[in-house]
Amino acid sequence: MSLRHALLGLLSEHPASGYDLLKLFETSLANAWPATQSQIYTELTKLADAGLIAVAAEGPRGRKEYTLTAEGLAELRHWLTETKPQRTTRSDTLLRVFFLGVLTPDQARGYLTELIERADEGHQGLRQLEESIDWTDDNLSVYGRIALEYGLRLHTMHREWAEWASGQIT
Amino acid sequence: MSLRHALLGLLSEHPASGYDLLKLFETSLANAWPATQSQIYTELTKLADAGLIAVAAEGPRGRKEYTLTAEGLAELRHWLTETKPQRTTRSDTLLRVFFLGVLTPDQARGYLTELIERADEGHQGLRQLEESIDWTDDNLSVYGRIALEYGLRLHTMHREWAEWASGQIT
DNA sequence: GACATCATGTAACCCGTTACATGATTTT
DNA sequence: AAAATCATGTAACGGGTTACATGATGTC
Known part of the structure; x- marks a missing residue:
């Protein structure tokens, strides 16, 4: 379940669209948690359904700009402080x-x-x-x-x- | 597809049963490529179907001891020499x-x-x-x-x- | 006889990858 | 007008995790 937290984390800094987040993944998170375009869009829809993020603005070409909700920030903090990183590393x-x-x-x-x-x-x-x-x-x-x-x-x-x-x- | 090569690799040293391999994973490969019991048994069946390993002996409690076939060894060598390790590391x-x-x-x-x-x-x-x-x-x-x-x-x-x-x- | 260990197999679910599919807007 | 970029969405497939399910054999 780390992809969702990666998205919440990026949105905690700035509101962004799926496309923006895709670019952010390529530059900043690529070496820690790579994600594909299809994965990002799918997860954003789920996060919005769960109320952890919300569409704050719509732009040209169907662009949807998401922002973190209060619940989303709480979930991000909970993940960082209350859960242990335990993902098994495979090499x-x-x-x-x-x-x-x-x-x-x-x-x-x-x-x-x-x-x-x-x-x-x-x-x-x-x-x-x-x-x-x-x-x-x-x-x-x-x-x-x-x-x-x-x-x-x-x-x-x-x-x-x-x-x-x-x-x-x- | 690395699990299958991990199994082929272990079998290149000694013939072993699924149970033996499970123990080997726990001690030797746990930090490089963890695998669960269900995964190992499923993959062994597939490898046997593909002719890369074969049942060499049967023991008590339905124990099946597998050995590497010539094709299996060839596949292991091919993996090691001809394919690049490119698994994206997630942390x-x-x-x-x-x-x-x-x-x-x-x-x-x-x-x-x-x-x-x-x-x-x-x-x-x-x-x-x-x-x-x-x-x-x-x-x-x-x-x-x-x-x-x-x-x-x-x-x-x-x-x-x-x-x-x-x-x-x- | 009880308990630990040996031994295998299957099913449901989640996540990640690849590919397909479409189209609007901006730049050259 | 053409090309690059922006922008989103879905479907099929494969691998990994968890849980269920069963039972034989060896040891104390």
Whole structure:
């Protein structure tokens, strides 16, 4: 049920349309909780039905601008303070590591080398994102910056670990 | 489609029953790709139908011991070498960070403090797992050890990041 | 004999992905 | 006039979670 809270969270900063939210997902939440267009529109309808958000204005092309209701803000706060983050993390990348023994040592090292490249690319991508964003002093900027730092550190860790792991293969 | 490859991977080491595989998931793959009992049994049936695994022996209580077929091993190798790990990582924990601005600074720091505690617990849990395992020189041991190191480093990174983040909140 | 463990299978529901489907408005 | 962008909605499918359902075998 995190998608709904992601939407509530974004709407807590500014009113926005489904289209706006889709763009916000692409830039800010893409690395924490990716969502597709179809998912967003479906969930917005459900959130409106549940009274957690409301249509505040309508624009050209059937644009519907949603705002967070008092119930929606309460639900967001409840999620943040009263529920534990417990989503099981699944990593395709790490799963493969367990089975590298069915490959030759060279192939196994090759896999880890690719991971190093991907870590570097990811790190660079976040650096570029950092530069492209107009960092203000609003909440999403402050905490978005903290989340971005998480990503930078994660990629650095990936690189160092993959280098170490490569040396473990005899 | 990673569950099927996780099963093929485990079977590449030793023949095993659904029940055995369930136990293996709990100890070795739990942190990379958790799976439930119902999922495992369903997938094993599909894999057998597809000819990637076969029932090699039957035991008491309807126990079916599966082995990897040549096609299964080929599929495992194909997955490891020819397909890219691209599973989008979703992190409930990180998503929440974006919206900590709707809480008071004290509450936000409280959330990060909890993350530090969970990181320490996770680190300790892996240390205990490390000690409880009878590390041999088979493939799953060698690469399982590498995967475990990944977890240790991840938890360390989490702690350091959360401590840093806590200091960023004014 | 009671209890723990071994052992398998199915059904309902929710969430996420991909693809389809349509059309208005703005920019070049 | 053409192309890009804005804007929304639905349907089919696949995978994961929870719960239900059953029973045999080994151990104390």
